[in-house]
Amino acid sequence: MEFPELINRLESYGTEQNRKIYRRHGAGENLYGVSTANLKQLKKEIKQDQALAEQLWGTGNYDARILATMIADPKQMQPELLEKWVQEDRSYPVLDALAALAAKLPDPTVWIDEWTSSDDEWIGYAGWHLLAQVATHDKKYPDDYFAPFLSNIETTLQTSKNRTKHGMNNALIAVGLRSEALEAEAVRIAKSLGKVVVDHGETDCKTPDAIAYIEKTKARRAKSKQ
Structure with a gap:
């Protein structure tokens, strides 16, 4: 076309x-x-x-x-171009879509490390959304890979910028749904963090409660297997 x-x-x-x-x-x-x-x-x-x-x-x-x-x-996407794209947009649905693309690249961990460490609210958000994508869809990474990110979430989520905070909360849920061991740690962290408040502007979006969301998703998955 x-x-x-x-x-x-x-x-x-x-x-x-x-x-x-x-x-x-x-x-x-x-x-x-x-x-x-x-x-x-x-x-x-x-x-x-x-x-x-x-x-x-x-x-x-x-x-x-x-x-x-x-x-x-993904095979033709040059690192310089991906980096350029993530810095050029400040719409979270576009960044969601960009993170989904980044998750298909040969080594998305490079971008996870860089973007989750960024002080930029939107790049940080993209990084945490990318981590959630990898946690959900890529089974080759061991549980140990996600442990440092959970520690980061526990210590910095509540003081992070608004949209980054939302990405971190979603990543906490995605990692918690990956395995029983990670679930236990994610639930512990969610309890430690308490309520996560994010300003969603003029939308009807809500910040999910991590523990309730994990339990609901597990129940839905179990029901689908029956």
């Missing part, structure tokens, strides 16, 4: 209702308001196209950037 055709399709799929919702989630004004279903359909048609992904990202458009992360080729 050629770039002009793709942009035209993105624009045609946008709706004012989606634009209103996405703005409340930090999308800014450069957006079309394309549904997730339509983005997934475009991804299915395009599959992977690194050159097209880079063109989409360069527009600065919210929907185009999300699609860019979906069609980018």
Whole structure:
């Protein structure tokens, strides 16, 4: 698919209702308001196209950037480009999508280490979301890999910046759901931290209680196996 055709399709799929919702989630004004279903359909048609992904990202458009992360080729994604992308956007849904892409790279731990150590609220958030992605989807890492991050969460979450704090809480949940040993440590830390308060702006989003979320997810998983 050629770039002009793709942009035209993105624009045609946008709706004012989606634009209103996405703005409340930090999308800014450069957006079309394309549904997730339509983005997934475009991804299915395009599959992977690194050159097209880079063109989409360069527009600065919210929907185009999300699609860019979906069609980018992890094997062709250069470290310098990934670093550039994470520094260029301050919309958490785009950073969520970028972290999902980073998790597919040959060694995402490089970015986990760098981004979770960043003083930048949004890069920090991306790093913790990336850790959650790896904890959830990549089984090759031992429990010991996650232990230092849990210690970091215990000592710094409550004093971290708003969006970084949210990413850390989500990472605590994801790591806690990885194994029984990690669950026990995550629950202990959650009890030690107490209530985690995050300002979600004008959205209806809520910060999940880590212990309750872990228990609920475990129950759902057990039920699905019956």
